[in-house]
Amino acid sequence: MRNWILLSMMFFELFLMVYCLARKSNHVPAGYLCAFLSLLLLIATGWLLLFPKVEPIATTGDFQVGHLVDYYTDQQRVETYRNDGKKRELPVAFWYPKNYSRTQKLPLVLFSHGSFGMKESNETLFRELASHGYIVCSIDHTYQCFSTRLSDGKKVRLSGQFMKEVSVDEPKKKPKQSLVNFEKWMTIRTDDLNFVLDTILEKSKEGDSAVPIFDSIDRSRICVMGHSLGGSAALGIGRQRKDIAAVISLEAPFLCDIRGVDGNGQFIFDQSEYPVPVLNVYSDATWSHLDEWKQYDENVRLLKMSSSRFQNIHFSGVGHFSLTDLSLTSPFLTMIFDGGNPKEQAQTTLKKINRACLAFLEEQMK
Template identity: 25%
Template structure:
């Protein structure tokens, strides 16, 4: 709840009380003026959002009733004309209205808050840049060249002349489109997300504190967006990485190109393939990753925007992904030897990775229930409970096998006891309802701490952090185990 939103709601509750206790009409008028001034300040500095709709409507109604009370000799005739001779009924209705408004208004703005993403902990400020890429060598289903949007976060340089630079708002366009796909509701309901604040500055200069920075690639989950883990991208960039998140067009929930064209995922949100042998989609995603790497090499050599000339260390590359993006990370390690190591965040392994594995080091970051779906949700998918149980058993066995021996490089497994599949993303920041049973900041802090330790060692080439060298670690929150085969 923002400052003036809260004050405005409190004033309206007091205003309602003034009618309940037959307070002098001048007090009502004073409250009316205060509410009006606060409303103007709120709209001017904070902006309107539909979660405040009850307050906006109540302002109009109470203004009418206040004016009416001035015009009538008896202020008790203001409300509820049908019960004006029954004080008990009138008082009951007043109290009921106050309760409905109080819980409704406070509940809406609290459950759908205007939020600030957590501050990155690294020494660098964070810059952000978007790119539109067109792969003329591949075609989408409509026989058009494959187009991709990528988002780049990077260590930034803030000079004295740029102290007034503003952080970018939360990417509500991509998120509202994603929410429309997932929940089948109008994206306008999520337009309020534009008031959320990030820690990224658009198109600011890359830091000169280091000659060049290693590159990390990120692959989003099925039916999600390249913006899904904005806070994690900022955290990694603040520690000296250029982080590139790829929108896998058509597989992403929603993609918007610079010319205004929009592509919405045309499948059902629950149509995810529960077949580890179905490698077609993950292979296409892996090709997206390799193509993006090719383009980053070109941009690094001669950036048409002048930002990244020589600033990317293309000899130091890592990858991470969430859910189906974790599957993509594993496949990309198998397909592209330029990538030094990867992290799978709560995603399954598909073929051919499931059978062959790969050579590079790998970290599994999983939820304890590892992609488990309860029976009441399985009814929305394309499989039966029995089929899902077989699938779930298989992916769990594969994760354990590849942690122990199927992957030739060092392997690690970080398993969270609390949270769920979406706690790994920015979803919990959108509403307390999505994080009521967990400290989401602590969850992300632990996840990012281990991810940084992994990439610092296997991409930057630093000495392995003590976190990685602990053979086992248990906490009330998570447990960790390491299998350093080449140490």
């Protein structure tokens, strides 16, 4: 109801502005003032529609949550989406429990956002985990995120090249081209995740870090998590490293497991057993299409397995972006991107995600 009221107000304000400008009799200071005020109202109403004021969801854990941002530069890699030879820099954000006993070891969760997301995309989940004693690190995958700011203060937007690659990708019609895209994206993402994780572990070992409790990280309890494209990268890290205890994928295919395309245009997947426990979370956006979309063949195989190591949850009545905090900060944009209104409030869905992820982590890592 709120969205429809605001949309109606915007149409009226737009009509009023056009009316003030169109009538010749209004081409006087009062008429131009009317048009200007109508424009201001239109902008203000549009902002309220896109970004309503919301209160953050309260955490349920025993700890207060600390937050800070740091910047890591990979001296071994040149930035893919630039031509000036600069090294790849990754802004990273941390959420961690305050006043935690230094004698205890803390599990680490590393997060990778979706194609056009940001490191704050699932902050509700990050804060909840930190309140229960987890250190959470979320990465801005530079030029693959909507917007970020580098250590020199420069604001970096989403790469037009990357946006084009994603927008024209058609796995069903052009699987070989999709495989090229998958390999490129997954190489960038998994290299980012490996570099950030190695950097954190090295800083933890040295005891010299911007994060106050790095020296409390438990190296035997590391989870990699991600949404959409970031979830695919997290699933890839679960295969690549021996120090990963669990993986959580918020609606993502096993893109790193694709080894080729057969003569019938079907993806060929790695057939070896996935080595670590996985929680796969789905919305209506993919649930009914898993058998159709061949990049999800590995997901279907795990769905059919009877194993406590591979858990699958379907949140019905919501779409892909409802699995992120966009559903909280901009319900209207979420409705547009997901193709319709979710059947339950954003707070309800996000709390369910919090509980599911926390329960899985507690089972697998504590």
